[in-house]
Amino acid sequence: MTSLLDPPAAHAAQTSWRRLPAGQQPSWPDAAALDAAVTALASALPLVTARECDLLRARLAAVARGEAFLVQGGDCAEELDAVNAASIGRTAGTLQQLAAVLGYARSLPVVTLARMAGQYAKPRSSPTEIRGGVELPVYRGDAVNGHAFTAAARTPDPHRLVRVHHTSAATVNLVRAYGAGEHAGPGQVLAALREFTDASPERDRYAALTAEIERAGGFTGTGDGWHTPGELFMSHEGLLLDYESALVRLDPATGGAYATSGHLLWIGERTRRLDGAHVEFFSRISNPVAVKIGPSIETDDLLRLIGRLSPEGEPGRLTLVVRMGAGKIRDVLPGLVERVTAEGLPVAWVSDPMHGNTISAPSGHKTRRFDDVLDELAGFFEVLTGLGAHPGGVHLELTGDDVTECVGGGDGIGFGDLPARYRSVCDPRLNRGQALDLAYRLAELLDTARPSSGAVRESR
Numbered sequence: 001m002t003s004l005l006d007p008p009a010a011h012a013a014q015t016s017w018r019r020l021p022a023g024q025q026p027s028w029p030d031a032a033a034l035d036a037a038v039t040a041l042a043s044a045l046p047l048v049t050a051r052e053c054d055l056l057r058a059r060l061a062a063v064a065r066g067e068a069f070l071v072q073g074g075d076c077a078e079e080l081d082a083v084n085a086a087s088i089g090r091t092a093g094t095l096q097q098l099a100a101v102l103g104y105a106r107s108l109p110v111v112t113l114a115r116m117a118g119q120y121a122k123p124r125s126s127p128t129e130i131r132g133g134v135e136l137p138v139y140r141g142d143a144v145n146g147h148a149f150t151a152a153a154r155t156p157d158p159h160r161l162v163r164v165h166h167t168s169a170a171t172v173n174l175v176r177a178y179g180a181g182e183h184a185g186p187g188q189v190l191a192a193l194r195e196f197t198d199a200s201p202e203r204d205r206y207a208a209l210t211a212e213i214e215r216a217g218g219f220t221g222t223g224d225g226w227h228t229p230g231e232l233f234m235s236h237e238g239l240l241l242d243y244e245s246a247l248v249r250l251d252p253a254t255g256g257a258y259a260t261s262g263h264l265l266w267i268g269e270r271t272r273r274l275d276g277a278h279v280e281f282f283s284r285i286s287n288p289v290a291v292k293i294g295p296s297i298e299t300d301d302l303l304r305l306i307g308r309l310s311p312e313g314e315p316g317r318l319t320l321v322v323r324m325g326a327g328k329i330r331d332v333l334p335g336l337v338e339r340v341t342a343e344g345l346p347v348a349w350v351s352d353p354m355h356g357n358t359i360s361a362p363s364g365h366k367t368r369r370f371d372d373v374l375d376e377l378a379g380f381f382e383v384l385t386g387l388g389a390h391p392g393g394v395h396l397e398l399t400g401d402d403v404t405e406c407v408g409g410g411d412g413i414g415f416g417d418l419p420a421r422y423r424s425v426c427d428p429r430l431n432r433g434q435a436l437d438l439a440y441r442l443a444e445l446l447d448t449a450r451p452s453s454g455a456v457r458e459s460r
């Protein structure tokens with residue numbers, strides 16, 4: 001709540017973080033060029049409106065209350081030169097198909113949130129990369145530098161920030177058009193699930209669920225009217241504070257400051273320190289926000305983080321995205337959930353089963369095993385359900401394209417297949433088939449875990 005004595009909320013959001021340490025920011029070599037980019041962004045049009053952000057916040061409040069399920073996903077890193085309409089349509093379509101399967105499996109309305117239209121900045125483990133004895137700055141996402149291993153490409157260029165805004169605006173525009181048009185209707189989603197099932201090596205395993213979803217008409221929920229199949233919100237990691245801050249706008253209706261680069265922004269695992277600039281910036285914006293939680297987090301720090309990011313404790317404001325690794329989730333998560341629940345803090349719990357399960361293939365490609373991803377998801381559901389809390393959703397790195405970046409899944413992609421179509425410039429994504437495999441396999445696991453699941457199914 002802002003009082004009349006507070007500095008205008010937008011000004012505070014744009015300035016207060018500057019006195020604090022900001023992790024993972026590029027060293028821009030040309031300060032004047034950065035100023036010019038920030039000035040251009042400061043008068044640029046917003047990509048999203050405050051009311052849309054409020055709507056997503058209300059949707060996520062239903063997730064936090066256990067009344068809805070979140071499906072969030074998209075690229076690890078979007079690429080300015082690779083963005084194209086067909087690929088955006090395929091990824092948006094894949095998210096809608098996942099929503100149909102998981103919404104049916106959970107008997108819950110689904111909130112669909114793309115990692116799209118802004119996912120251009122990457123936190124990295126090391127500031128430099130060495131190849132063949134040559135050391136260059138690491139690739140930090142297309143918002144910062146180029147992926148090619150040359151000194152010119154790897155030099156941070158602030159003009160890229162302006163290109164990110166333009167390209168994200170075009171992406172948002174296209175997704176809205178798809179959502180408003182026929183692409184995302186239940187008929188298209190059902191046809192896509194039928195086509196996937198018929199072509200899958202696992203078709204005998206998936207056929208019954210596909211038929212059930214078809215009989216239910218493909219609606220992902222209880223029919224209370226708030227879920228519209230084409231509704232797709234936009235999210236990205238709010239990493240580059242110069243960019244995010246320049247796009248903050250005051251909402252005259254509420255007096256709140258909104259980050260207008262996307263509906264939901266999240267803080268990554270590497271930049272969530274309590275006394276850091278990211279937590280300060282996020283504490284000042286009115287959007288729904290999320291924070292990634294890795295296995296090293298201490299329970300007391302998590303409680304402090306929740307206090308900073310959601311001081312008023314409103315459901316929908318804060319989503320915790322858990323990314324522990326399949327081998328750790330069952331040990332680390334229970335203590336966190338118990339304390340947060342005991343303190344009565346209304347957060348939404350979501351699983352990112354990707355980032356704790358990255359391995360190196362013999363070829364050197366970064367990859368992830370489908371079975372590890374599924375195992376972490378299973379662990380997430382076991383822990384939350386076992387403690388009487390709501391497993392609120394999934395956060396996946398995926399694409400609608402037929403890439404070969406993760407191993408396993410119905411098509412049995414092996415290490416030797418990775419070079420064929422490894423396109424990601426950062427982390428390995430599930431392709432559409434693997435993402436749907438994951439949804440069907442998870443639905444199956446949840447169904448077997450449920451007592452008298454047959455009776456539940458028949459009563460739908």
Ligand SMILES: O=C[C@H](O)[C@H](O)COP(=O)(O)O
Pocket residue numbers: 076122123124125126426427
């Ligand atoms: O997407 C997440 C991170 O940016 C990524 O996993 C870091 O990868 P790195 O360890 O190769 O830097």
Ligand SMILES: C=C(OP(=O)(O)O)C(=O)O
Pocket residue numbers: 076123237267268269270292293323355427
């Ligand atoms: C950087 C990412 O994740 P994390 O912060 O969880 O490592 C990501 O989501 O791409």
Ligand SMILES: [Mn+2]
Pocket residue numbers: 076355397426427
């Ligand atoms: Mn990633």
